[in-house]
Amino acid sequence: MTYFCTLASGSAGNSAFYFDGRRRVLIDAGKNVRYLSSQLRWLGTGVEELDYVLITHSHSDHVSALPVLMKHSRAVLVCSCDTYAAVAAKLPPDPPRILFAPGETLNLGDCLVRTFATLHDAMGSCGYVVGAGRESVAFCTDTGTVTGEMFSAIRGSRAVVLEFNHDETLLKNGPYPYPLKLRILSDRGHLSNAFAGRVAAALCRDGTETLVLAHLSAENNRPALALEAATAALERAELRADIRLAPRDGMCDPVFF
Numbered sequence: 001m002t003y004f005c006t007l008a009s010g011s012a013g014n015s016a017f018y019f020d021g022r023r024r025v026l027i028d029a030g031k032n033v034r035y036l037s038s039q040l041r042w043l044g045t046g047v048e049e050l051d052y053v054l055i056t057h058s059h060s061d062h063v064s065a066l067p068v069l070m071k072h073s074r075a076v077l078v079c080s081c082d083t084y085a086a087v088a089a090k091l092p093p094d095p096p097r098i099l100f101a102p103g104e105t106l107n108l109g110d111c112l113v114r115t116f117a118t119l120h121d122a123m124g125s126c127g128y129v130v131g132a133g134r135e136s137v138a139f140c141t142d143t144g145t146v147t148g149e150m151f152s153a154i155r156g157s158r159a160v161v162l163e164f165n166h167d168e169t170l171l172k173n174g175p176y177p178y179p180l181k182l183r184i185l186s187d188r189g190h191l192s193n194a195f196a197g198r199v200a201a202a203l204c205r206d207g208t209e210t211l212v213l214a215h216l217s218a219e220n221n222r223p224a225l226a227l228e229a230a231t232a233a234l235e236r237a238e239l240r241a242d243i244r245l246a247p248r249d250g251m252c253d254p255v256f257f
């Protein structure tokens with residue numbers, strides 16, 4: 001039995017859990033260890049049982065729990081060389097680790113992990129496709145756009161965790177300072193609902209069955225707007241999918257393969 005679920009999603013912390021029956025994999029370690037432990041307990045496991053911790057990039061909403069986690073876990077840290085360079089000073093010395101350049105494919109035990117570069121304002125940021133072929137889930141958040149290279153890495157995954165960060169109108173009319181608005185809207189920022197909706201439709205045309213809408217901004221988005229964008233894009237393309245929202249402070253329903 002293989003499943004995954006998000007444990008937290010948004011600018012206050014991101015994490016997801018993947019289990020293929022043998023390997024326990026955490027994708028990102030935002031929030032704190034107490035939070036992650038309580039979520040993992042619901043799933044019948046704990047931080048001490050993790051085999052691998054995959055990190056997408058060095059922003060604190062993805063790594064804030066990492067220093068303590070690496071003290072209490074025997075897990076192997078998996079991240080890009082640039083991400084490791086950015087976080088190493090906060091970690092226990094010489095942690096067990098696998099470093100890579102985004103674009104490489106890794107074999108973690110028997111678990112295949114494809115990595116792909118994202119466009120974001122953090123050196124070495126990347127996304128992951130965890131699992132092989134159709135039985136895989138792609139994690140694609142914290143990116144200003146989706147390049148052809150990224151799309152070809154993700155396409156064909158049965159499930160995709162995709163960033164629906166903001167509604168452009170809410171962001172433009174909202175309280176953020178102008179330079180921050182520009183950063184979020186840039187192609188090294190975050191995906192808008194409208195853009196992510198178009199990506200979602202293209203993915204579902206290529207066989208994706210489950211979409212988890214992730215990393216919604218608390219200020220510049222509403223769950224209903226993200227859902228509406230995804231649903232409308234699929235309807236326009238005459239496609240269907242199981243669409244779920246990743247809660248900010250809690251698990252999404254586990255997705256089973």
Ligand SMILES: [Zn+2]
Nearest residue numbers: 011059061142
């Ligand atoms: Zn983030």
Ligand SMILES: [Zn+2]
Nearest residue numbers: 057059120142
């Ligand atoms: Zn980020």
